[in-house]
Amino acid sequence: MCQLLGMNCNTPTDIVFSFTGFAHRSQEHADGFGIAFFEGAGVRLFVDHQAALHSPVAELVRRYPIKSTNVIAHIRKATQGRVALENCHPFVRELWGRYWVFAHNGDLKGFSPRLHAAFRPVGDTDSELAFCWLMQELAKNHASVPTPEQLTETLRELVPVVSKHGTFNFMLSNGHALWAHCSTRLHYLVRQHPFSTARLQDEDMTVNFAEVTTPQDRVAVIVTEPLTANETWVPFAPGEIKAFLDGQLLAT
């Protein structure tokens, strides 16, 4: 299975700490990785079919602290689709003059929707197919960018159509809000004032967030398996869709 990592903040924040812990897991997830950073309306997408632990592209991500308010990362263990660049998550499409970034963990069986609109998969994964279908249906449901609350409502109608075909943990962001759906495993936490020290579970690395933040900063981190040993991660319930905006859970 693949693993997912997402971050949504109220202040541009670098993801070096979390990505370091996350990339460490790529020993067992060696079929590629990808990470998308929103910067304003723009997206910086790094994908590689090498494991995050060995990829020079991942090395750049670890060393070059790109500050972003919305990040989605993925490490891949291929289940469907060849190991090829076009099958690396996250995937990006444009809708309503915004970029949409999507990554999936899971496996869908027998999902073959009709794609009659403007979104078609380039690679051969179930994940990109599901993303294209979601984009098509979102485009049908709204004439322009809906509010995060409205989009959450639409996703609650659409997602079961896909998730009945298998495991459909995913993250989606338009650079403003970030949505996460849990089929099986997903956790989140919100870091905010007063900040403390976090210690990575997989590597001997700690960060005292109090030293690198201001009291106004707020960061939501969403991930398949908790990244730190000394913080309280909240598990998603199966079937839950949560939306994050400005570093906090959106009440819907």
Next chain:
Amino acid sequence: MCQLLGMNCNTPTDIVFSFTGFAHRSQEHADGFGIAFFEGAGVRLFVDHQAALHSPVAELVRRYPIKSTNVIAHIRKATQGRVALENCHPFVRELWGRYWVFAHNGDLKGFSPRLHAAFRPVGDTDSELAFCWLMQELAKNHASVPTPEQLTETLRELVPVVSKHGTFNFMLSNGHALWAHCSTRLHYLVRQHPFSTARLQDEDMTVNFAEVTTPQDRVAVIVTEPLTANETWVPFAPGEIKAFLDGQLLAT
């Protein structure tokens, strides 16, 4: 003005040599750079709003020889649109299940087409607007991916609609063929057997291509201003659209 660099080959080839010479020019083109590499159907896109000469992303591109059959690069001197990530070329959209990459050098005045279909600009450049309009019109003209010859014909009909609004030097690729249109300045050459040594015009760097190629290799390089001093670059005529496939000029 911005500068453009394109490469189309019959064998995956790295662009380190040409990109090094090209990036050197970013002293005068300091408002960002971008480069897109096709690998199979997938695209690796690196963009940065720092100049290519100083960007850690460009440093990765210079050091990590990514092999590709189709590459488009761009260094930016902002004329329209803020210096922001979403305004960095190349731009990418999906159509007919393929990615399309586009970069533009020039300045369009009073071009405000109706966009009624599925392609809308994310940033605020004339270039991305022109790309979205081209994609919209290509989608109207063909039901699925046309042959390179057919697409060249369609571009010959569409491009004058845009180019009458100003300077519209551009490159477009779908990972198979590469199209280049010249309003004002564009040059190309084809490197093939017997290969010789090339010397960069802007830096003290030479490559003996005979040592790094096989006799079957063929590489077309298209660029705003010739990159090397000791090779014969062919200038485009204003208004010309040329298509390149498997490292050679497509006769159309």
